[in-house]
């Protein structure tokens with residue numbers, strides 16, 4: 001969205017292809033946990049700016065090599081984001097091991113249950129925070145010694161305080177060995193095993209760049225650029241800055 005806006009501002013004719021029904025990408029998901037609503041305001045601001053701009057926005061239009069061949073733009077910017085990783089755990093059973101996105105969007109409502117979150121990065125901790133609203137009992141299993149080390153300091157402290165207040169069970173330096181008939185078997189660094197009985201398991205083990213179009217497009221087009229999470233999974237700030245910087249670079253290149 002930012003790349004399209006900046007390119008429009010610099011005088012390019014821009015079409016923005018989005019495969020979903022709405023713009024916003026992961027901002028739609030990122031704004032759902034508690035205390036994250038301001039991200040929806042950022043998304044809505046960018047949407048309003050696009051409405052006022054000359055950008056031709058095409059929703060429910062997946063971009064592929066056929067679109068590229070048909071339209072053949074002077075420049076192609078790929079900002080296709082990322083895809084969620086699924087953990088490879090023995091006994092993973094999709095009847096109660098649920099996808100992160102479906103829980104956060106409320107497609108699978110969970111209340112008053114014992115939920116184990118796999119991964120204690122910022123996504124996993126925010127998922128746990130979200131589940132506390134539904135009065136769930138939470139366990140988090142994280143391979144590293146700390147929870148959400150990359151989160152902004154104050155937000156991290158506040159979130160961990162809420163988890164501690166709700167008596168969430170936090171298992172750091174631990175990993176899941178197996179899931180077996182509703183029981184999750186974990187092992188800590190010392191090799192001690194523990195069996196945890198749960199109602200649901202939710203994976204929050206990160207995202208990987210989504211860029212299959214990039215290599216294919218490069219073979220048939222001379223000016224293809226990759227930005228945001230589809231280049232390297234990062235943050236909103238990085239995705240926005242890259243959109244802005246690319247627009248400036250292309251403007252200079254164009255003169």
Ligand SMILES: Cc1cc2nc3c(=O)[nH]c(=O)nc-3n(C[C@H](O)[C@H](O)[C@H](O)COP(=O)(O)OP(=O)(O)OC[C@H]3O[C@@H](n4cnc5c(N)ncnc54)[C@H](O)[C@@H]3O)c2cc1C
Pocket residue numbers: 001017018019020023024025026027029030031061062063064079080081082123126213227228229230233234235236237239
């Ligand atoms: C739960 C959660 C919380 C987060 N919280 C934060 C936070 O607090 N702060 C922060 O900085 N970052 C946060 N992030 C990360 C942040 O959301 C991403 O880094 C950022 O959204 C990346 O922007 P992007 O435009 O590169 O990709 P995305 O936001 O993933 O957008 C990519 C878009 O491309 C579309 N698309 C993909 N393929 C095609 C195609 N072939 N044709 C057309 N459209 C296509 C997708 O539908 C999507 O709309 C969070 C992420 C998650 C999942």
